[in-house]
Amino acid sequence: MGAGNGMLKNEFSFYNLTFEENGVSLRGTAKTNLDGNTLNLKLGYKTGGTTYFRIEAGYGIGTIPDALNFTATSGGITETFSEDIPAIPSIGTNGFSIGNIGFGLSF
Numbered sequence: 001m002g003a004g005n006g007m008l009k010n011e012f013s014f015y016n017l018t019f020e021e022n023g024v025s026l027r028g029t030a031k032t033n034l035d036g037n038t039l040n041l042k043l044g045y046k047t048g049g050t051t052y053f054r055i056e057a058g059y060g061i062g063t064i065p066d067a068l069n070f071t072a073t074s075g076g077i078t079e080t081f082s083e084d085i086p087a088i089p090s091i092g093t094n095g096f097s098i099g100n101i102g103f104g105l106s107f
Contacts, residue, residue, distance in 0.1 A: 002041075002043075002044070003039065003040065003042070005039060008035060009033070009034075010033065010035070011032070012068075013031050014030045014031070014070075016029075017029065017030055019074070019079060028072050028073050028075070028077075030070045030073075031070070032070045034068060036062060036064045038061060038062030040060045040061075040098060042098055043058060044057065050105060051104070051105055052103065052106055053103045054104075055101050056098070059096070059097060061094065063094075064091065066084065066085055066093045067083060067084050068082065068083050070082070
């Protein structure tokens with residue numbers, strides 16, 4: 001059995017974006033943050049001995065955003081917009097599935 005905390009904090013910057021304002025195309029930049037916190041619960045099996053094999057399965061419970069909110073700027077003009085995050089199997093807004101396989105040496 002295992003429990004842990006997962007924290008993801010990222011800031012993404014996009015450059016040379018084209019967006020329109022009053023029929024005029026502008027080049028600008030956009031920034032957004034992608035943050036997530038989870039409590040990871042796992043259950044698994046590990047063989048004994050000097051060399052071992054381990055397999056684990058579990059779930060990360062927490063908040064995962066379903067959309068990214070961008071703030072774009074160009075020439076003193078600021079525009080905000082939102083983009084949905086595409087569906088990824090076994091990842092939802094309330095958490096995600098965890099799987100782990102490993103082998104190694106123990107001392």
